[in-house]
Amino acid sequence: MKKDEIQKIKDSPARVARAGGGFGVIEIVVVVAVAAAALVGFLQVGVAALRLLKADRSSLEATLLAREGLDATRSARDESWANIASLTASQSPSARYYPVVQNGKWVLAVSSPGLINGMYDRYIQVERVARNGYDDIVLSGGTDDSGTRKVTAHASSTAGDVVVSTYLTNFQSYLTPSADAVSVSYTSAATDGAISGFSFPSQNAGDGDPAQSFTTGSDIRVTRISAYMRRATTAPSDIYAQIRPTAAGAVLGTSQIVGGVTISTTSPAWVDFYFSPPVSLAAGTYTMRLRSIPDSATAGSGSAGSVYWQYTLQNPSGPYAGGTARKAVGYLGNPADQGQQLDQYDFGFKVYASQ
Amino acid sequence: METVVYVALLGLTTSFFVNSFVQIASVYSRARAEREVLSNARTTLEAVTDAISSARAVYAPTSRFNTDAGQVSLVTDDDTVISGEPSVYTDFWVDGGRIFERKEGGSAIPLSASSVRVSEFRAERIVQALGRESVKMTIRMDAASDRYPASVTLNATTALRGNY
Numbered sequence: 001m002k003k004d005e006i007q008k009i010k011d012s013p014a015r016v017a018r019a020g021g022g023f024g025v026i027e028i029v030v031v032v033a034v035a036a037a038a039l040v041g042f043l044q045v046g047v048a049a050l051r052l053l054k055a056d057r058s059s060l061e062a063t064l065l066a067r068e069g070l071d072a073t074r075s076a077r078d079e080s081w082a083n084i085a086s087l088t089a090s091q092s093p094s095a096r097y098y099p100v101v102q103n104g105k106w107v108l109a110v111s112s113p114g115l116i117n118g119m120y121d122r123y124i125q126v127e128r129v130a131r132n133g134y135d136d137i138v139l140s141g142g143t144d145d146s147g148t149r150k151v152t153a154h155a156s157s158t159a160g161d162v163v164v165s166t167y168l169t170n171f172q173s174y175l176t177p178s179a180d181a182v183s184v185s186y187t188s189a190a191t192d193g194a195i196s197g198f199s200f201p202s203q204n205a206g207d208g209d210p211a212q213s214f215t216t217g218s219d220i221r222v223t224r225i226s227a228y229m230r231r232a233t234t235a236p237s238d239i240y241a242q243i244r245p246t247a248a249g250a251v252l253g254t255s256q257i258v259g260g261v262t263i264s265t266t267s268p269a270w271v272d273f274y275f276s277p278p279v280s281l282a283a284g285t286y287t288m289r290l291r292s293i294p295d296s297a298t299a300g301s302g303s304a305g306s307v308y309w310q311y312t313l314q315n316p317s318g319p320y321a322g323g324t325a326r327k328a329v330g331y332l333g334n335p336a337d338q339g340q341q342l343d344q345y346d347f348g349f350k351v352y353a354s355q
Numbered sequence: 356m357e358t359v360v361y362v363a364l365l366g367l368t369t370s371f372f373v374n375s376f377v378q379i380a381s382v383y384s385r386a387r388a389e390r391e392v393l394s395n396a397r398t399t400l401e402a403v404t405d406a407i408s409s410a411r412a413v414y415a416p417t418s419r420f421n422t423d424a425g426q427v428s429l430v431t432d433d434d435t436v437i438s439g440e441p442s443v444y445t446d447f448w449v450d451g452g453r454i455f456e457r458k459e460g461g462s463a464i465p466l467s468a469s470s471v472r473v474s475e476f477r478a479e480r481i482v483q484a485l486g487r488e489s490v491k492m493t494i495r496m497d498a499a500s501d502r503y504p505a506s507v508t509l510n511a512t513t514a515l516r517g518n519y
Contacts, residue, residue, distance in 0.1 A: 053389040257479075
């Protein structure tokens, strides 16, 4: 064999690789395994981060619901301390109360409204508070403080139970509250049903609105109107009230909206429609008109009913001498339509004026 | 024969790595979507509830309550206004899937990012008693991209207390 042929064999890649140890299958397998492990690690970190974020989301939703439970209780306290004090009259700290919006305001119900957002069971518990001789709150012993309650709100789900608590005091007993009083009313309405041939809110038919006129003998500033009503269907449209000189006259005041689903369904109740700012009325006759969202006076608007505004039918004229009921006001979108006057009917109402 | 085995192994390995990369990218995108939705909803709700708590009154004529695309208009006492006008009007509303804020005389400022879509901005005015008013807010946000779904619904009730 020639010398250059021998050198060519020595320089072949396979020989060089074998001679130098090479980059073999074992190394490749190790590198691939390390890379795979790193990838799986990254994936696990990502999955864990996703799980933590979802837990964070649930925790935030639950915490806000629990805090809202405290705010609802605070609102009930702002309305009247009796709303809170009465919860512990039987002194059962384990009793659960469920904050729900009913008749347009927060109430603490004894029965559960069901899961919120299909996930969270929210309720509050109220405990009595005792103080020692230095007015410090003590966990045992001490003297009962009738003007303080400990409120604990829970929002529980399958992910856990979020608990927040606070102390509420009856500090408003030291303040002079804004006051209003009934100025004009008809409170004896007892017929629980719809006036014949008329449903409110209209079932998408544009049948118009109900109204009741009233007379004030002096100048007043109307803070709210209460209507005596009951929800007759599962989800009627939201409603609000307006004050006008006549049923189709210019709007003098518009109340806040009361959620249709929040109106009591078991028995009639006084539903408050507040006017902010109050509506100033000179002595005379005016009309309160209930409206709905979507609009009951517009056919095809999507309005759905119904709510029963309690009334009295009396011959030959209605029992309230200062006004009469009306139905189908604004029928089929006609803003000038005063509807049908019902001389023998009166709806139950109260008109409150500031003191 | 060896070549076939090597090619098969190479294919399997490549497939594993590609699939892993896709999975990682997907998980991190979903996590990012969750984080975007969560942080946007949290900060937006805080901005709205802070404004409500310091407001003196709700300005009803331009507010839209009890609807999923609501608007809240607030009247806030502000003694720092140079013009001497003691009240400042602030609006919050949803448009094109984003929540905006505008203070009187200013321009609209988006509170939520374009990476999320506001599907519910519902305000409910609750009057508990004379002079005792609060606003119940419900904000639902979804990821703007349908590819990585993420959603959060936050509730808060805030009493109007004025500047105290």
